[in-house]
Amino acid sequence: MSKIPTTVITGFLGAGKTTLIRHLLHNAKGRRLALIVNEFGDVGVDGALLRGCNDDACPEDDIVELANGCICCTVADDFLPTMLKLLDRANPPDHIIIETSGLALPKPLVKAFQWPEIRTRATVDGVVALIDADAVAAGRFATDEAALALARAADPSLDHDSPLEELYEDQLACADLVILNKADMVDADALTRIEGDIGKDIRSGVKIVRTDHGAIDAGVLLGLFAEAEEDIDARPSHHDGDPDHDHNDFDSFVVTGGEIAGVDALVQAMAPLIEAHDILRIKGMVAVAGRPARLLVQAVGPRIQHYFDRAWKAEESRLSQLVVIGQKGLDQAAIDSALRAAFA
Numbered sequence: 001m002s003k004i005p006t007t008v009i010t011g012f013l014g015a016g017k018t019t020l021i022r023h024l025l026h027n028a029k030g031r032r033l034a035l036i037v038n039e040f041g042d043v044g045v046d047g048a049l050l051r052g053c054n055d056d057a058c059p060e061d062d063i064v065e066l067a068n069g070c071i072c073c074t075v076a077d078d079f080l081p082t083m084l085k086l087l088d089r090a091n092p093p094d095h096i097i098i099e100t101s102g103l104a105l106p107k108p109l110v111k112a113f114q115w116p117e118i119r120t121r122a123t124v125d126g127v128v129a130l131i132d133a134d135a136v137a138a139g140r141f142a143t144d145e146a147a148l149a150l151a152r153a154a155d156p157s158l159d160h161d162s163p164l165e166e167l168y169e170d171q172l173a174c175a176d177l178v179i180l181n182k183a184d185m186v187d188a189d190a191l192t193r194i195e196g197d198i199g200k201d202i203r204s205g206v207k208i209v210r211t212d213h214g215a216i217d218a219g220v221l222l223g224l225f226a227e228a229e230e231d232i233d234a235r236p237s238h239h240d241g242d243p244d245h246d247h248n249d250f251d252s253f254v255v256t257g258g259e260i261a262g263v264d265a266l267v268q269a270m271a272p273l274i275e276a277h278d279i280l281r282i283k284g285m286v287a288v289a290g291r292p293a294r295l296l297v298q299a300v301g302p303r304i305q306h307y308f309d310r311a312w313k314a315e316e317s318r319l320s321q322l323v324v325i326g327q328k329g330l331d332q333a334a335i336d337s338a339l340r341a342a343f344a
């Protein structure tokens with residue numbers, strides 16, 4: 001029996017993993033893909049985004065959400081049963097894609113493929129690290145010293161050895177392919193510089209590909225034949241031998257309410273909050289008073305994006321839910337009450 005290839009997509013919060021997977025679904029060239037989406041927090045924004053694309057190429061039933069934060073901590077309870085269910089299907093997928101939560105260390109997940117029940121039936125075709133060129137160019141979780149020096153000057157509290165940077169380096173060190181995404185937002189010189197920096201953190205032979213909105217050919221992304229679970233020891237990690245890893249350094253919570261008064265009110269509430277607190281990511285689905293469509297909200301660092309993705313369905317209640325993810329110690333009460341100012 002041949003093993004089902006699985007691609008693990010890592011990448012820091014907001015790097016563009018969901019966007020890349022949407023592109024892949026639209027360009028799967030006849031491959032039957034199943035997706036395992038590891039949400040951070042229990043509001044399935046990425047799963048909803050993938051399902052919400054209203055396209056035949058999106059395999060509604062083949063999108064499985066893991067909502068327990070970190071795959072590596074819930075391997076036995078959550079990840080393994082989910083994998084086995086996919087593998088046991090009468091008509092199993094041709095390829096499985098795993099979107100990690102954006103705060104996940106890749107290595108423990110790859111290790112899960114060594115479990116006897118999985119090892120004989122699935123293999124890690126490749127670990128893909130998606131890098132947010134815009135964020136790295138701005139010196140956020142960059143190894144680039146010039147950018148980092150600039151960021152340091154702007155922010156004396158920036159810690160070079162922060163878990164953010166370790167996570168970034170771990171994702172690169174485990175990768176079989178690096179995708180430098182958001183290439184549209186950064187000039188050519190900066191891209192070349194970032195590639196040089198990334199080159200120091202990746203294993204030899206690993207290629208870097210530039211993308212805009214994750215637009216990469218399925219033939220480049222899938223079929224790397226890495227069998228990553230077999231050579232896991234060749235992939236260094238800051239957390240080798242460390243059973244207690246770092247996701248405890250992050251906080252996440254959900255702000256839930258009814259309708260918001262308007263899009264501007266929400267943006268006005270969010271922008272100063274992101275600046276004042278250690279917020280890495282805000283995303284969610286929002287009901288806007290008087291509007292039949294659902295508003296998707298995405299903030300990555302200081303950039304806030306929003307668009308109406310589809311009409312609310314009759315059976316859905318018009319609830320607004322925003323997931324806030326940040327460094328440990330977020331002032332949840334202050335953030336919650338400031339966001340609530342936007343509600344109708």
Ligand SMILES: Nc1nc2c(ncn2[C@@H]2O[C@H](COP(=O)(O)OP(=O)(O)OP(=O)(O)O)[C@@H](O)[C@H]2O)c(=O)[nH]1
Pocket residue numbers: 011012013014015016017018019020046101102181182183184185211212213214281283298300305
């Ligand atoms: N300009 C630009 N924006 C992008 C690109 N790729 C993604 N984005 C935007 O960046 C935001 C985050 O993208 P997502 O695909 O949700 O990122 P993610 O990695 O899945 O995020 P998490 O799951 O929260 O970690 C969205 O607003 C995207 O529209 C790109 O190449 N260029």
